[in-house]
Amino acid sequence: MTADTAAAAALxxxxxxxxxxxxxxxxxxxxxxxxRDAELRTPLLLAAVGDHxxxxxxLVAAGADADAQDARHDSPWLVTGVTGxxxxxxALLPANPDVGLRNRFGGVSLIPAAERGHAAYVRAVLxxxxxxxxxxxxxxxxxxxxxxxxxxxxxxxxxxVRILLAAGATPGxxxxxxxxxxxxxxxxxxxxxxxxxxxxxxx
Numbered sequence: 001m002t003a004d005t006a007a008a009a010a011l012x013x014x015x016x017x018x019x020x021x022x023x024x025x026x027x028x029x030x031x032x033x034x035x036r037d038a039e040l041r042t043p044l045l046l047a048a049v050g051d052h053x054x055x056x057x058x059l060v061a062a063g064a065d066a067d068a069q070d071a072r073h074d075s076p077w078l079v080t081g082v083t084g085x086x087x088x089x090x091a092l093l094p095a096n097p098d099v100g101l102r103n104r105f106g107g108v109s110l111i112p113a114a115e116r117g118h119a120a121y122v123r124a125v126l127x128x129x130x131x132x133x134x135x136x137x138x139x140x141x142x143x144x145x146x147x148x149x150x151x152x153x154x155x156x157x158x159x160x161v162r163i164l165l166a167a168g169a170t171p172g173x174x175x176x177x178x179x180x181x182x183x184x185x186x187x188x189x190x191x192x193x194x195x196x197x198x199x200x201x202x203x
């Protein structure tokens with residue numbers, strides 16, 4: 001193993017473990033901050049997946065690419081929508097991520113966050129970036145639709161729906177089959193969410 005290869009391996013391992021000191025050391029040895037592993041994951045992506053915020057800050061300061069996508073089309077920025085980590089989202093903002101970058105389903109980070117009920121993330125990404133609230137993925141779903149279709153109708157998803165509507169989400173924007181979020185909510189028995197959508201549609 002050459003010195004360059006060893007430094008790259010050390011950087012990937014340090015990022016995966018979230019060891020910010022070891023990340024700095026590997027970078028100081030000349031490791032490329034955007035080196036890839038076998039699945040094309042960069043150190044910053046590995047740090048984002050593990051929610052290792054301090055390691056991510058070190059990598060961002062070294063110029064790591066927040067938009068570098070792996071073999072699954074995940075990127076450090078896109079992963080924040082999956083984990084719902086507001087701290088990681090904010091750590092990546094100085095890297096000027098492309099908030100319109102699409103995952104393998106054609107969605108932006110807001111959509112998986114809404115699906116998973118990550119209300120704090122949904123609020124933060126809508127407040128602190130210009131991400132499109134009504135972005136439609138390859139399945140024909142917006143964040144609002146995913147919150148209804150793939151959510152459980154509970155308090156977390158109710159909060160997500162409130163935040164999306166307050167941010168200007170179009171309440172009557174239907175899916176690819178022409179079914180609106182309100183009709184989906186009623187079909188699933190999500191009374192509270194249906195009431196929120198009905199009120200928004202009537203305004």
